[in-house]
Amino acid sequence: MFDNLQERFERAFKVLKGHGSITEVNVGDTLKEVRKALLDADVDYKTAKTFVKNVKEKALGKKVLTALQPGQLLIKITQEELTELMGKAAAPFELKAKPSVILLAGLQGAGKTTHAGKLAKYITDKNRKTLLVACDVYRPAAVDQLQVVGESVEVEVFAEPGVIDAVGIAKRGVEYAKKNGFGAVIVDTAGRLAVDSKMMDEIEAINKAIKPDESLFVVDAMTGQDAVQTAKAFNDRIDFTGVILTKLDGDARGGAALSIFSIVGKPIKFVGVGEKMDALEIFHPNRMAERILGMGDVVTLVERAQQVVDEKEAKKIEEKIRKNKFDLEDFLSQIQQIRKMGNVKDLLGMMPGIGKALRGVDIDDNAFNQVEAIIRSMTPKERSMPRSLDLSRKKRIAKGSGTKVEEVNKLLKQFEDMKKVMQMMNKGGEKGRGRLPMPGMGRGR
């Protein structure tokens, strides 16, 4: 039970030792990790670069709370930045005109037709009679697809089978909606590549012909680096009003959302979360930020740590450590702080890289119980001068804490060892700077 105590002492000590402020040096590795996280999420290479640079500039010089590593604080700051950006990228979908004209555009297979259906349902549910217009005259069975979709959401579909003039169909569809008292009209178009200038001319012409109130760029959340180029090309042609990010029910991190917003500055209005017609959601900036960074666990940990750590108390203890006056009383208060942060195993499990290593390892929270019990059975004087304990006192303490004298001895020995380590660390200065996992945590034996 005491096997890992030494390590825990070390850990507790480090948890309380602050790390000054964020410097270029102590977060260097973390910055790299953040950048990698963004790139792994498919954030555009250049966007990721600028974003990390901005975060760094914001973070430099920030004071690091005790109980945190500079790297961890940096990740928290990154998350906040990302959330703020994504927040700016969120915008409501408002229907004003009657009928409101909505145009969907994007690459092949992005999810336009499916989302035409979902939007039709969404709008119909808001008591607006909606019309779907089938302008994909190229893909085999595209019109059939929209018709099936329309039927399933009980929305009328305007189609001209056999006609190949998509611009004309769009125009006549919108006319039809106006004449027949529709509240909204959604125009589904064929998928097209940004380099296909003929097809890009077509979407531009459709856009001009129907003057949509909302033109939405539909993009697959799995899209890689190409998202930026494509979004730019569509934006140049139709100056779209917003984005629908589809297939978020998958496990892609969806970094395209960040890239697109950074590059064209257009908000994300909806996300698609499934193939069914009700799988449409409003865009949630904080969820998206969390998803893109993919380091939510660290952020949670940091938030918890920030909540529980009493900064004054921490300073006091740090001072004591420096003067080699750290006693069992202080140790007890540390244990309590750690415990306030939650179950030890949970906490360790949240550290990047450690969670996996810990799988199967049994960390016994009760080990702390016993230590606490022993210390609590001492008088304040004994706590401050543990070396003065003689056998009779130890016997009393063992009895009071329901332990044995050997266990009391073990604790005292470990405590002395820990103090040696502390002194060494005092002399050694800052070690293990900026590494993401807390140094000394979860080290196996």
Place this chain on the structure above:
Amino acid sequence: MSFFKRLFGKNKNQSAEQVEKKASLDAGLEKSKKSVISRIAKVFSGRRKIDEDLLEDLEEALMMSDVGVDTTERIIERLRKRAVWEAYLDQSELINMLREEIAHLLVGDDIGHALTNHSVFSVDEIDSGDGPAVILVVGVNGVGKTTSIGKLAHRYKSEGKKVMLGAADTFRAAAVEQLKIWGDRVGVPVISQGMGADPAAVAYDTLESAKANDIDVVIVDTAGRLHNKVGLMSELTKIKSVMDKIVPGAPHEVWLVIDGSTGQNALVQATQFSKATDITGLILTKLDGTAKGGAVLAVCDQIKIPVHYIGVGEKMENLQDFHPLDFIDSLLPESLDDK
């Protein structure tokens, strides 16, 4: 060194067939392709020794082609080491090293052999005994499965094969209709049961019918599905085992279609689909756009699945054999040009 000569002699000594293929790739990609060497040379010009700026340029080029951080770093690291060890003399040799390193990931160990003797996939390779060769096509939503099947049917038919298609996407709206239109276009039969039917039952029907009609190649379409949906993935496993009951050993090939514009999720897709169905080959689609398809590098490298075909358009002719060298060339230069 003779390998280098081969690579660089390529433009001069191309066979007529190669020239034609190259020309069609160019047409498909609609990219003004200056010689790769001159493009890269532009970037390298004025630089003689390997320096960090240069490596950063290369890193950026790979990254922007969706090669991904891990794979890119590995390539760059190996390049750095080789550049030191082999004391490279000029830029073209370094470029060649880079191409070799990428090829190494794409087609395996023996780079020289793999590249110079790279044989394109042929449907004749499929060993299905007396029965039909059965190909199951899978992938996430909207990547181009159905379209690729139409193109494959066209190709195999023009190679003189009797081809049959199975419409086992019974879920997505008008999916059966879509495949039927492709069947009509190409002139091959399509077996279907209509929407909502059990896909395994459609696969069953298709294989029965293929056996009865002496079909050479059967290609079965499936509904797009995201790899993190357990139920949908096990549906694929079920389709597979039903096939095996009718034609032992079927499906002989399971091909995963990956959208060329997919980013780092491609590797996850390949991993998960492989688990459910033992993928034997890849089709990389939509390479006629601006996307490079670099994510497939990690897939080939880590899961050891070869790319068989690439899609370069929406017409039935727009399917091409996969040529590693052409792919590598298309992967690099344009992003380097951006600079």
